[in-house]
Amino acid sequence: MAGVTGRPKLQQRVFDAAEASLKRSKYLAPVELLAALGWLPDRRAELWRRGRLDALEQALEVDAGKAATAVEYLRSWAEVRQLQPVETRYLAATRDRRPLRFTLDGAEAAELAFRTHWVSPELSEKRLEQLVTRQNKAPDLVVISPEKDWACAECALKSAPGEFLFEEDGRSLCLSCADFGHLVFLPAGNAALSRRAKKESALSAVVMRFNRRRKRSERLGILVGAQALERAENQCLADEDLRARRRERDAERRASQDLVFQAAMAEQIRHLYPGCPADRAAAIAEHAGARGSGRVGRSAAGRALDEQAVRLAVVASVRHLDTPYDELLMSSVPREQARERIRDDIDRVLDGWAG
Known part of the structure; x- marks a missing residue:
């Protein structure tokens, strides 16, 4: 079915979403495009980023062929607009920081298409450098505050709802078995303290909980080393x-x-x-x-x-x-x-x- 411009309907939707993204962020990313089209729910995307899915296509609400077509439309639109292609890394929020895959068959051409971001020529060199650095940065490790009772896959101890767990290779681990037991919980609310504590801590993790009413995961705080938190508190007191x-x-x-x-x-x-x-x-x-x-x-x-x-x-x-x-x-x-x-x-x- 053609749209009012004579283009296929999907192509017009991709172009509209691309225009909005470019106006807002000065760059375009295939993964963000799929989310804007309503094909990539936040919770499924989060599972993929945490390494719980083998490939992004398993998180999509459309078949892989339709997603690939949308990404191809994006490429053609970006080239007409003379946007700059920038290849980025997507790393899983796992200890090994393994590369995330977009397709189950792992075809290099398709993987490259999904990794490529399209950047506006209006973006300054410094802003481009910041963008590439941010996109290539490994994501935070994530600890979950679950809604139900659960048992650790290693020590078999049962835990109540809300007691933190770390998911690794499809298994739920208590903080002790995950080697996070020495960390302390810093609730969200003080951005400066959280930022400094995370910077000071050799090991840290973000604590998340799924909000069913809002249908999205929310950040509760972070886990950091006790001494790192103390140093961060002293820094905050000094420039309060x-x-x-x-x-x-x-x-x-x-x-x-x-x-x-x-x-x-x-x-x-x-x-x-x-x-x-x-x-x-x-x-x-x-x-x-x-x-x-x-x-x-x-x-x-x-x-x-x-x-x-x-x-x-x-x-x-x-x-x-x-x-x-x-x-x-x-x-x-x-x-x-x-x-x-x-x-x-x-x-x-x-x-x-x-x-």
């Missing part, structure tokens, strides 16, 4: 006043950036829905784009003012404010049934706003 002043300036700058972003989002809403009242558009933008909210406005597509992301923000507002959706949920109506009941109400409001 300076960092406090920096935090104030950063907060002011972020607040200003949010206002600019929310104004741009409100303008995009009014562009897509000319009949939407200006104060309503501003309210939708403020709600959807609130920093730290996890709402669609804070997603990568939302920050790029992608039309679909903006439409989702508008639909969400109409659903909760202009229909009896919330009342239906409180009356124990299943979510999917409730959404089906108010679908016509949403369409009616959006059609009116669209003029």
